[in-house]
Amino acid sequence: MFDTHVHTRFSPDSNLKIGELIQKSKDEKLGIIITDHYEFGSGKDCFRFNEKDYFDTLLPLRHERLLTGVEIGLNTLQPENLLAFLQKHSFDYVLGSIHTINDQALDQHFFSTHTKQEAYEKYLKHALFCLQAVPSINSFAHFDFISRYAPYPDPAMEYRQFSDLLDEIFKLLAERETALEINLRYSHPQYFSEYQKFYQRFKELGGKYVTIGSDAHSPGQIGRNLKTGYELAAYCSLSPVYFKERSPQFVHSAQCCAR
Numbered sequence: 001m002f003d004t005h006v007h008t009r010f011s012p013d014s015n016l017k018i019g020e021l022i023q024k025s026k027d028e029k030l031g032i033i034i035t036d037h038y039e040f041g042s043g044k045d046c047f048r049f050n051e052k053d054y055f056d057t058l059l060p061l062r063h064e065r066l067l068t069g070v071e072i073g074l075n076t077l078q079p080e081n082l083l084a085f086l087q088k089h090s091f092d093y094v095l096g097s098i099h100t101i102n103d104q105a106l107d108q109h110f111f112s113t114h115t116k117q118e119a120y121e122k123y124l125k126h127a128l129f130c131l132q133a134v135p136s137i138n139s140f141a142h143f144d145f146i147s148r149y150a151p152y153p154d155p156a157m158e159y160r161q162f163s164d165l166l167d168e169i170f171k172l173l174a175e176r177e178t179a180l181e182i183n184l185r186y187s188h189p190q191y192f193s194e195y196q197k198f199y200q201r202f203k204e205l206g207g208k209y210v211t212i213g214s215d216a217h218s219p220g221q222i223g224r225n226l227k228t229g230y231e232l233a234a235y236c237s238l239s240p241v242y243f244k245e246r247s248p249q250f251v252h253s254a255q256c257c258a259r
């Protein structure tokens, strides 16, 4: 199996040491793509690794099953800088995320001034806009990120409630053969049944690829719940891939069942 979403000490919200990651990869025969945060926008300097340090540290360690990626924060504040950054560096994998709505944090103030419908629509509209503006990502991370921190009584993102916007996002990804991530960070017993409708819909709209990632921020989280992700992909007839030199690599079923 391949864990395509792992944060190391190069992300301010992770304490994972590279040595621990290498050990885990060996012990569990797990392929890993390192995807540390890189955000554009004001006040986000700490979510931006030192590029020289990143590549000087990671490139000598890079091999077939330990690849170098980035989780890029998508926004429309500095699209030219963002595109130039992606062109400048030879990442194996670019994972696109929406953690803010441009510079507006998804915090208490935001949620207290928006209903769930308003907040989620704003988030998804912004995601669609950013995905249209930045075509060069390989996979779109945690499409329902906003539901992680929303304080509403039922924060889950229902497909039927936001189907128009989700369909537009899924169609755009499918047209570009961009993957849709299965993010297992907050996986729970109902994960499979709750998420199958999203991934089935992605398939119906022409989607082919999914990337599967734990979104680990500590050593114990690496590889966590990946099996659920591979089962979900198989159930929805989507191909799990990882990216090497920005090209999709298929994860064979024998590898899927290794754990």
Ligand SMILES: [Zn+2]
Pocket (backbone or CB within 6 Å): 071, 097, 099, 141, 142
């Ligand atoms: Zn993220």
Ligand SMILES: [Zn+2]
Pocket (backbone or CB within 6 Å): 005, 007, 071, 215
């Ligand atoms: Zn992440």
